[in-house]
Amino acid sequence: MIIVMNAPTPDQVNRVLNKLKQHNLATYCISSGGNTIVTAKGDLSACNPELYERMPGVDRVLIVKSPFKLASREFQADDTVVAVANSTVSSFGGSRLSVIAGPCAIESYEQLYESAVGVKTAGATMLRGGAYKPRTSPYTFQGLAKNGLEILKAVKDAVKLPVVSEVTDPRNVDLMVQYVDVLQIGARNMQNFILLQEVAMANKPVLLKRGNSATIEEWLMAAEYLMAGGCSQVILCERGIRTFENYTRNTLDLNAVPVVKHLSHLPVIVDPSHGTGSWRWVGPMAKAAIACGADGLIIEVHPCPEEALSDGPQSLTLNNFTQLMDELRILSAALGRPVNT
Amino acid sequence: MIIVMNAPTPDQVNRVLNKLKQHNLATYCISSGGNTIVTAKGDLSACNPELYERMPGVDRVLIVKSPFKLASREFQADDTVVAVANSTVSSFGGSRLSVIAGPCAIESYEQLYESAVGVKTAGATMLRGGAYKPRTSPYTFQGLAKNGLEILKAVKDAVKLPVVSEVTDPRNVDLMVQYVDVLQIGARNMQNFILLQEVAMANKPVLLKRGNSATIEEWLMAAEYLMAGGCSQVILCERGIRTFENYTRNTLDLNAVPVVKHLSHLPVIVDPSHGTGSWRWVGPMAKAAIACGADGLIIEVHPCPEEALSDGPQSLTLNNFTQLMDELRILSAALGRPVNT
Amino acid sequence: MIIVMNAPTPDQVNRVLNKLKQHNLATYCISSGGNTIVTAKGDLSACNPELYERMPGVDRVLIVKSPFKLASREFQADDTVVAVANSTVSSFGGSRLSVIAGPCAIESYEQLYESAVGVKTAGATMLRGGAYKPRTSPYTFQGLAKNGLEILKAVKDAVKLPVVSEVTDPRNVDLMVQYVDVLQIGARNMQNFILLQEVAMANKPVLLKRGNSATIEEWLMAAEYLMAGGCSQVILCERGIRTFENYTRNTLDLNAVPVVKHLSHLPVIVDPSHGTGSWRWVGPMAKAAIACGADGLIIEVHPCPEEALSDGPQSLTLNNFTQLMDELRILSAALGRPVNT
Amino acid sequence: MIIVMNAPTPDQVNRVLNKLKQHNLATYCISSGGNTIVTAKGDLSACNPELYERMPGVDRVLIVKSPFKLASREFQADDTVVAVANSTVSSFGGSRLSVIAGPCAIESYEQLYESAVGVKTAGATMLRGGAYKPRTSPYTFQGLAKNGLEILKAVKDAVKLPVVSEVTDPRNVDLMVQYVDVLQIGARNMQNFILLQEVAMANKPVLLKRGNSATIEEWLMAAEYLMAGGCSQVILCERGIRTFENYTRNTLDLNAVPVVKHLSHLPVIVDPSHGTGSWRWVGPMAKAAIACGADGLIIEVHPCPEEALSDGPQSLTLNNFTQLMDELRILSAALGRPVNT
Incomplete structure (x- = not known):
């Protein structure tokens, strides 16, 4: 109740x-x-x-029967619209779609600036880039940390795009809010409840990725942690689940899109880059995501994927991304829900 | 080699x-x-x-490196087009999409005739209907068997739609080819190699469903059994895989569509009805399937889903199906690959 | 009811x-x-x-609430004991354990005879060997077929061990019952209901392997097909399920042993060879299977695993098997349920 | 290298x-x-x-080929023995087995004291009890926090048992080391690298649970984070993975025990309580764990499971636990590796 x-x-x-x-x-x-x-x-x-x-x-x-309360359609019938930085074009859940793009990790000012200019020109209305990278091995590149945030802020100001970046440490939340417009909770931290509780209090929109083995209900319960902590601006992001199929790195679960839109009023976007693990499937799955009702996309783009310090194989080149945006514009118009640019 | x-x-x-x-x-x-x-x-x-x-x-x-040889793109670069009953509108793998529709099980002449007229009017170019139903329990409805085939043939002749129906017994292949245009291998029989070998010799196109826990490679190896047995007219059908997620009955794996189109020259269609297990997700996932490159769809439609003897919850009404076909026509036109009607 | x-x-x-x-x-x-x-x-x-x-x-x-009726503990409280060929030492479900061993495939009389003598000396009371091998690829060794059955019968008579072999074709059941004591349904055919119905009528005990993605309930429903068809002598066999973990070929699900013993009166044995896919884990998992209540084991043994035509990597040598049987005798005695020899 | x-x-x-x-x-x-x-x-x-x-x-x-270096057998051939609080009977990885037992959550001094006395009498040599409980829902009992730690310390001193408790917040590590002998990383935090890095510096043994969807390699990489951070006293704990099978809450993956013992020198114990999710399967799976080579067990025991604030269904009563320990003593003696008491 x-x-x-x-x-x-x-x-x-x-x-x-x-x-x-x-x-x-x-x-x-x-x-x-x-x-x-x-x-x-x-x-x-x-x-x-x-x-x-x-x-x-x-x-x-x-009376709300589902285990998630504030995140449920029963609690709020109308779609939540998350307007990032009060922008009408970086907005999720409304009548238009928004696309976030950029590199997996921030590597240098030049790399991020080139990415930002490129994706903005192609039509993205928000920039992604990781400063803190949770990596399976302690011996691989872990991100530029605070230096990465400085670069992110500088590029954001130069190119005029709002930015999203992942937060991994509850002690870093205060720092990060000075640099980013949206805080991202990564898939591995979806059930890091300590982090969720801290982030909920930051007064920023949160991009909540689905854990790679989280059920839809667990995912919405993680959103509930954010909402119960005072954050109503939650953007859900499907990014692939772990299954027996290994041809793709993950199995992008697009079924989750209409299911979540049915159960919850929160916007849901799709990450076909992590979702499939290969640039080759990003285009088809991005289009499929739009067709089944996603409120937007987040896509990895790198000026030179073969030299990327992380996730090169799944990053689009700027050319690939530009072509994909052209296709998405046609498709989204036909679906009656055009892409913001 | x-x-x-x-x-x-x-x-x-x-x-x-x-x-x-x-x-x-x-x-x-x-x-x-x-x-x-x-x-x-x-x-x-x-x-x-x-x-x-x-x-x-x-x-x-x-030199073909993949374990599947005849099914591989290396063996044949051009798309295989399967033209059912020499029809140009019931054709899979060409420049246009085709939609198969009809009830899960054949229950009576009236039920099938009403379904057939309805789906044809809405734009389907092929009829589905099961006479032999493999069921988890020995105590549930197992299909009308030969009587079902008689009904199927009568409706096919009355409505002028080619038909597909599932074969479950190698001893029944000779019987079934007298009634159907396409033989369907169901998900549970995808690795029933005895059945595959028998069906391969029937000189009919085969609709090969992916097993609910089959990898893409195993699925293409099953197609290879058919092709090595002399059947070159194989239509692959993605119908959902078993994962930890139980909100949907299966997890429709649309990633498999672009992957299979890349690895193989065979046409691939999508079954969003079994793939999700609920009529509510059939529309969004049908659209997503088209958007990521599927060559067609197979959709369960029943004049009165709540009274269906099997799979009622996932069947569309004729009204739902008609509306979906209208949406698919707009979408497929925008994608440059219109739906056959 | x-x-x-x-x-x-x-x-x-x-x-x-x-x-x-x-x-x-x-x-x-x-x-x-x-x-x-x-x-x-x-x-x-x-x-x-x-x-x-x-x-x-x-x-x-x-009143039986579970979907499986005849296979349920509600229907029959006492354990079913399957005494193969009226033998007291090749018996499953009673106060002692039995071990089945032998090669994956029958390759020659010499290979099978050497295996049979070796495993019998070590303490196995039943011989396994495949004449019809369902293989993922149409281009790999498919078994010696009827010649294999002839060899199996000859070795059975020479060594005096009852034998089990897989049946894959409903048209072969009549042939196979002339050669084998127990008919095996392989994992891929667990839901081949046509085959189950035919085998149920053969008046022989059936070894029913769990499908690699079958739930425990689906497995017991497959047993129900056999029982509803008139076969009460069903031996269940856990042989590993498909999960995200790929270090082992399958994930042997020993949890299924106590669960099945709780839900059903049928005996359940374990196949650690297919269950793990590597000889290295066969010993530890065989012991674990006994410790959690399995009624027996089926283990792949080959005189020369590196030359086996199939499943060499998971086969024990005769030496390894002999040592394992010694360990199992000590362990099973401590558990109060000694191994038959 | x-x-x-x-x-x-x-x-x-x-x-x-x-x-x-x-x-x-x-x-x-x-x-x-x-x-x-x-x-x-x-x-x-x-x-x-x-x-x-x-x-x-x-x-x-x-030259170490595996992605985990310090955790690998290549780096260290001999088994690591973790002797908790310099105790010879609370030691993991040596010639004897140790059993940890206690309630899921600390609820009161009385509850924990009764549990501790009971499990010590039955033969456990270490006490478990959670003060910080990561729960799927923000609305359920989250543990007594610092009050719980105070109770844990008081009972530890009164009953003379070393204790293990879960740490969930990197900011709490300094506090927790004042109360506990072993820091536990829970399954949901296995890839919370921030927490791993902080815990690695605490100069305490760490009990590292396998994530419920972590591969064995990812699990050993998490151990590598601890070791690369300076903690060599890592106890691995298998506690069940997420699969399609839902009859058990998780699928306890005992295959991981011999695999990890082969790949790594670190001790590995098994948690059959979380691993299966029901008290009914705890006994059989505990025995199976010992039989396949586990170095110990961690078992949930509650004086009154039906009133437990969390995980009641999977907790043993003190009577059940006492009986299980009696069985484990016989079994472990037969295996040549007796249980510490």
């Missing part, structure tokens, strides 16, 4: 909480934009929701 | 086989359309392919 | 069937050892089981 | 590093117990290992 209270007094909140406790329900309280949202869990059979609707300060009472 | 011989004499074939045996290579011989194709396996390092190219009757010699 | 009738007259059976039909229940009738077993499916709420218990000829009425 | 230097001077280390850089190799330097270990990655073909063996301060040079 979710009780939404509109600008309540502390006393009004306490009366609600006390009554819930009398009914032996566990409570969880979130303040968000003047509202207070009380989540109650337990055996609801003995308690009458109508009772709570009549209490002072209470706006409405919802 | 594959040695293609053009209308060779038996003596010419024997000379080739003998030389291969001298090189300790295992040989496998197929006759197809006047040609004889000799497959040689083993350590090729000691044998000179040029040697074989100069032997009488030999047309060309190919 | 299952209605067990003891030596009923045809009329008594018909009265039961008619009453079930009045209650709108689907019925399925099996005769086995003088008994007739009627399975009824559908909405049981309206029918009173007690009513049926009082009908003439009815011995008892059982 | 790994270069082990014995008590080198800084100058000696620099000479090695400089030469490696001349060969264009990436270097990584670890100091551990007086030794300095230099890891070099890149194209080794141009560099002569013998050259490095002759440099001053260099003890030996190893």
Whole structure:
């Protein structure tokens, strides 16, 4: 049960909480934009929701059956639109699609600047680039760290594109918010709840990648951690799951797109680069993602993929990306939901 | 190594086989359309392919590295086009897309006739319907068997649509070819090599579904069984794989579409009905399938899904299907590869 | 609902069937050892089981909730013991364990004879050997077919060991029963229902391998097909499932052993050779299988694994096997369930 | 290539590093117990290992092919023995087995004290109990946090059992080392490299659980993060992987036990409680784990499982646990590797 209270007094909140406790329900309280949202869990059979609707300060009472509450369509019927940096063209979940592009890792100012100019010219409205790279081996390139963030900020200012970058350490959140417009939670950290709780408080939109073995429900529960922590601007990102099939590095699970749009009001975008692991399948799967209802894409692009310090095999060249954007424009127009540029 | 011989004499074939045996290579011989194709396996390092190219009757010699030979792009660069019943509109792998539709199981003449008229009106150019249903439980409906085939033939003649139906027993192949235009190998029988070998000799196109846990390579090896047995008219069909994700009944693996088109010259179509297990996701995934390059679709449609004897939850109503076909026409036109009607 | 009738007259059976039909229940009738077993499916709420218990000829009425009926512990509380060829030492499901061993494929009389003598000396009480080999590629060794069966019979008679061999073709069942003591259904054919139905009628024990992507429930449903077809002597065999982990060829799922022993009265044995794909892990996993309650083992042994025509990497040498049997004798004695020899 | 230097001077280390850089190799330097270990990655073909063996301060040079270096058998042939708190009976990897037991979560002093006394009496030599619980839902019990650690310390002192507890936040490592003898990295954090790096510096043994979708190689790479960070006392723990099979909550992958013992010198224990998700399978799988070579077990035990705040269904009662320990003593003695008590 979710009780939404509109600008309540502390006393009004306490009366609600006390009554819930009398009914032996566990409570969880979130303040968000003047509202207070009380989540109650337990055996609801003995308690009458109508009772709570009549209490002072209470706006409405919802029975939400799914384990994710704030992320559910039951809680909010209308699509959430995440407008990054108040931009109308870097916006996810509305009537148009947005494409994020850029290199896997930030390697140098020149590399990132060339990427940024190229992807912006082709039609991307947001730049990606990693400064902190979680790598399977301790002996491989781990990113430029703070230097990478400095480069990212400089390129962002020079090229005028909002930026997203991955945060991996709860102690780094305060630093990162000074540099990026969207904080990314990577697939390996999807259930790093400590990190989710810290990021939720940063007052920035969050791009939440699906863990490579996470069920859709676990993914939405991770989003719920962010929302319960006060962050309502969550962009979900499907990026491939681990299956028995090894021809592709991951199995991009596009089924998740219509499923998530059905279960949740949050925007969902698709990462065909990590999702497939090879540049060759990025184009077809990007088009498929759009066709099944994704709200946008995030694509790895590198000026010189064969020299990339990470994920070269799955990066598009600027030429490939430009051609793909041309195809996506035609396709998205036919689908009635054009790409932002 | 594959040695293609053009209308060779038996003596010419024997000379080739003998030389291969001298090189300790295992040989496998197929006759197809006047040609004889000799497959040689083993350590090729000691044998000179040029040697074989100069032997009488030999047309060309190919080194094919993939385990599937005849199904590979290396063996045949151009797309195979399977024109069912010599029809130009029930054709797979060419410049236009074709859609197969109909009920999971044949239940009665009325049910199948109503389905057939409805899907044809909406734009399908081929009818599906099962007479022999492999079911997990011995206690559930197993299909109408020969009676089902009689109904299928009657409806086919009445409505003028070519038909596809599943064969499950090698002893039934001769019977089935009298009723159907395309023989379907179901997912559970993808590695039933006895059945594949029998079906390969039937001189009919074969719709080969991917096993729900088959790798792409195993699937193409199953196609190779058909081709090595003399059947060159193979239509591959992706229908979902088994993963840890249980929100959808299967995980439709659209990545397989561009991968198979890259590795093989055979047409590949998509079954979003079995692939997802719910009518709700059929539309979005059908569109995604087209967008990533599928050569066609096979969709379950039932006049009254809630009363279907099998697979009701994943069947579209005729209204849903008609609307989907309208959307597919717009989408496929934008992609430059219109749907046959 | 299952209605067990003891030596009923045809009329008594018909009265039961008619009453079930009045209650709108689907019925399925099996005769086995003088008994007739009627399975009824559908909405049981309206029918009173007690009513049926009082009908003439009815011995008892059982409500079985699991989808497998005859294979369930609810239907039969006591363990089924399958005594192969009436032998007390080639018996599965009783107070002692039995080990089946031998090569993957029958290659020659000498190879099989040497294997048989060796494994019998080491303590195996049953011989395995394939004459029909389902192989992923049409170009690899497919077994010696009928010649292989002749060799198998000759060695069986010479060495006095009962034998098991795989059947792949429903048209071959009549032939095979002349040569083997136990018919094996391979993993790829676990859901080849046509084959199961044919084998069920052969009046021989059946070794039913779990499909490499079959759930435990699907596996027990395949056993149900055999039992519903009249075969009560089913030995289940866990042989590894397909997962994301590729270090081992398959992931031997030993969890299935206690689960199946809990759900079903049928014996379950383990194949650590196919289950892991490498001789190196056969010993440890064989011991683990015994420790978690398996009723026996089936192990690939070859006199010269590096020259085996199939599955060499996972075959033990005779020396390795002899040593393993010594270890298993100690272990199984400590577990209170000694190995037959 | 790994270069082990014995008590080198800084100058000696620099000479090695400089030469490696001349060969264009990436270097990584670890100091551990007086030794300095230099890891070099890149194209080794141009560099002569013998050259490095002759440099001053260099003890030996190893070519390690696996991606994990310090964790590999190639680097260290002998088994690592982790003796917790210098105890001979809470020791992992030696000639005897050790069993860790206790509740999933610390709920109260009484609950933990009763558990500790019970499991010690039954033969466990180490206590488990979680103070920080990573939970899928933000609305469920998350552990008693610091209060839980206080209880854990009090019970540890009262009952004289070393303790292990999970660390989830890099900012908590300093706090936790004051309370626990072994730091546990949970399955969800196996690739939380930030946490691994922080924990590696804590100078405590680490229990590293396998991620539920981690390959064996990824798991050993996570151990490599710990070892490269200076922690040589790593205990690996198999706890079940995610597969398509849902009858058990996870699929305990016992194959990993002999595989890891083959690839690595690190001890490996098994958690049959999380591995199966139900108390019913804990006993059989614990025995199987011992039989295939595990160095120990970690088992969830609760005085009153039906009232446990988390993981009740998979917890043994004290009675069940006592009986299991009796069985394990007999089994482990027969295997020649008795259980510590």
